[in-house]
Amino acid sequence: MKLRNLLAAVSFFTFSIYSQAGTRDYIEVVGSSTVYPFSIAVAERFGKATQYKTPKIESTGSGGGMKLFCNGIGAEYPDITNSSRRIKTKEFSNCQKNGVTDIIEVLIGYDGIAFANSNEMPIYQLSTKDIYLALAKDIPNPDGSETFIPNPHVTWQDVNGTLPTTKIEVLGPPPTSGTRDAFIELALEGGCKAYPWVKALKKKDKPTYKARCHTIREDGVYIEAGENDNLIVNKLVANPNAFGVFGFSFLDQNTDKVQGSSVSGFEPTFESIAAGDYPISRPLYFYVKKAHIGVIPGIEGYLREFTADSTWGEEGYLSDRGMIPLNDEKRATISQAIKSQSPMTLD
Numbered sequence: 001m002k003l004r005n006l007l008a009a010v011s012f013f014t015f016s017i018y019s020q021a022g023t024r025d026y027i028e029v030v031g032s033s034t035v036y037p038f039s040i041a042v043a044e045r046f047g048k049a050t051q052y053k054t055p056k057i058e059s060t061g062s063g064g065g066m067k068l069f070c071n072g073i074g075a076e077y078p079d080i081t082n083s084s085r086r087i088k089t090k091e092f093s094n095c096q097k098n099g100v101t102d103i104i105e106v107l108i109g110y111d112g113i114a115f116a117n118s119n120e121m122p123i124y125q126l127s128t129k130d131i132y133l134a135l136a137k138d139i140p141n142p143d144g145s146e147t148f149i150p151n152p153h154v155t156w157q158d159v160n161g162t163l164p165t166t167k168i169e170v171l172g173p174p175p176t177s178g179t180r181d182a183f184i185e186l187a188l189e190g191g192c193k194a195y196p197w198v199k200a201l202k203k204k205d206k207p208t209y210k211a212r213c214h215t216i217r218e219d220g221v222y223i224e225a226g227e228n229d230n231l232i233v234n235k236l237v238a239n240p241n242a243f244g245v246f247g248f249s250f251l252d253q254n255t256d257k258v259q260g261s262s263v264s265g266f267e268p269t270f271e272s273i274a275a276g277d278y279p280i281s282r283p284l285y286f287y288v289k290k291a292h293i294g295v296i297p298g299i300e301g302y303l304r305e306f307t308a309d310s311t312w313g314e315e316g317y318l319s320d321r322g323m324i325p326l327n328d329e330k331r332a333t334i335s336q337a338i339k340s341q342s343p344m345t346l347d
Contacts, residue, residue: 005143011189023075027055027298031065031082032178033227035249035284038318039082045317046305052298058236060307061227062178069287070095079292079299083285084111084178084247094344102290106303107334110324112147112273112281113183114260118240124156124163124261128279131263133151133159133189134168135222137215146197151217171225171232172245179229181244182282187263190279233258248273248281249322284323290345307335 030037031271036059047054060068060121062083069081070091087095087105093158095103115131133139134156154236156163173180192213216222225232229246233254236244244258248268251260260268264279272278286306293299305311313319314325326334 017062025297027080027296027302028078029055029057029080029082029286030060030068030078031058031080031286032062032084032284033059033173034084034179034249035082035108035227035286037249037253037321038108038284039286040322041321042311045311046298046302048279050298050301052301055298055302059227061174061176061177062181064227066091067094069289070098070100071235072098073100073289073291075296077289077295080286080288080302083287084282085181086285087287087346088282089346100289100291102343104288104290104341106286106288106307106338107326107330108275108284108286108306108323109318109326110281111284111322112268112278112324113179113186114244114246114248114251114258114268115187115263115280116236116251116260116268117243118236118247119257119259120240121166122164123259123267124243125154125265126163126261126263127194128187128190128264129194130156130160130163130191131187132189132194132213135170135216136188136192136213137217138197140195148212151219151221159303166241168221169239169242170222170245171224171235171242173227173229174224177227179245179247183280184216185190186280186282188216247322250288250325252322261340262283266270270322270324281324287344290343293341303338307331307338 029043033239036057039057043055046052062085065081065083066087069078071077115126134153136151139151141147141149153159153168155165155167157165174181198209198212225235229250232244232246233250236242237257251258251268266272266278268278273281288299288303311323312317312323312325312331316325319325
């Protein structure tokens, strides 16, 4: 603990010297493409309402943002990273190793992951098992034996006889994306666990279970479309037979072009996500370097703007953009942690 505190003090002192030399006078934010539009909205309001420069926001994906964020303390490293999942243990350890020892975790709200297609096509009624059987690299052998086979499914009707004969084609985010991480965990693994003998593997042989339930097929059915969710929306318009995987906020902003599939009986709506009914939903976060607060100008003000009731509250402008707000109690607890600048611990 003493070594950790010493490293933090040295990092902060060194960073303070760099800052006094005028290396950067604006906030730099990286990370999740899902959180990106919310950060942009807050940054623009913050820039207009204060004497500080508008923060620079980059969409690098949750994993890419964590890597940049955890590289070190100093003006050459981002101050904040957005994430559509919680920081992973190995990422937290990498931060600590590089002197990023005091991190403030901010849970900002919730989001659903839409499995969407063009408005020109019918709304699909899917289960997480259907999604798993369409997109997993290997699936349980249909002969009933407790073995796996390479995924042979070509059309949606191959997956489920009640679905159309349309060819399976899904545009989604790359491995650096928190949206992909959450989609795999909630949709693919959710469907994988529909098989009791596969579910039992989690306790018997966790590496095999994870490999079978978390690996997306690589035969061209799933197409990595980058971190730009708006690009996926446009591609669905151009190819009505395809599906796309992206955050609810992008669905909500493009209802004139695309529609969300029903999953396990619930469509991705503000109400179904807020109620916890829609099965492919997840929390949204951002992470702040405590060592940068008071050194890079404006960070405290940016945090106040993001966590104002008029921003992230039930009637806030982020709700209008598709973010599902936290309840009053959670927002109050998180706001207090921000005011006290309490570093997170990883449970």
